[in-house]
Amino acid sequence: MKRIAVPTDFSNNAYNALLYATKLLATESASIVLIHSFEDEFSRSTSRIDIGKSDDLYQKVEKRVQREFDILKKSIQADTSGMDISFETLMTGLPLDRFINKLVNDERIDFVVMGTKGATGLQEVFMGSQTVRLIKKIKQAPVLAIPQEAKVQPPKTIVFATDFKKPIAANGLHLLKELMRLHHPALKITHIYNQKQPESHIESQYKALKAALGDIESTMHWLENASKKETILDDFIKKTSADLLVLTHHKKSFLQRLFQEDVVENLGFHSKIPLLVLKDE
Structure with missing residues (x-):
């Protein structure tokens, strides 16, 4: 069974990349690990509030992300009905590249699928984006970058x-x-x-x-x-x-x-x- 890591920010672009991953595996058994990092959001917010309030903020962010995950899983399960694909969710306050690299090293991840966005799609890959950091820092797993305009086939x-x-x-x-x-x-x-x-x-x-x-x-x-x-x-x-x-x-x-x-x-x-x-x- 293939195990694929798919980072998401819950955007349409990220969903398109997720859907592309499922099409690649349409005839295979697979487990897809959906990952969301709230590191940027949390670090920006905690810099403006008292340290004592950070735990409350963390819990609020966790609840919001879990709601987003629930909506995402419901949508992708409907779109992949009949396929032998399971979905699990992980959230982290770590930078996305560090978390995925740790996941690849600690658990069996066959490859990473990630959406790119911007006026010229993969242009973002070469502009210091999340995607390029993953490509450069993940040593043990291939990375598949999906532009927002890519055909899902x-x-x-x-x-x-x-x-x-x-x-x-x-x-x-x-x-x-x-x-x-x-x-x-x-x-x-x-x-x-x-x-x-x-x-x-x-x-x-x-x-x-x-x-x-x-x-x-x-x-x-x-x-x-x-x-x-x-x-x-x-x-x-x-x-x-x-x-x-x-x-x-x-x-x-x-x-x-x-x-x-x-x-x-x-x-x-x-x-x-x-x-x-x-x-x-």
């Missing part, structure tokens, strides 16, 4: 962008292989060719990736390099009508470079497709 075409800088462990590909097994989408592996990388190195890394994928069918697409790698990827995603982008996160990865550079203006192409970040650390 299983993927039909997956683009897996790899830089071939380091081998990808077979266990790091487990979730991708599971999605392929469940939904049988087309898998398009892409690499933006860099002349600085020896051909022998790229070839060996590609063979290692194919071996790690096992019997999963895929096609390989070599993309010509340019000054803006995100623009090349943008064009390819549009050309193939991809509905899920997969990247790996390690210290020298393409994704890590996006975290470090001001490329927000070039990320509009991500606005409607989910991003799955596999862990390879």
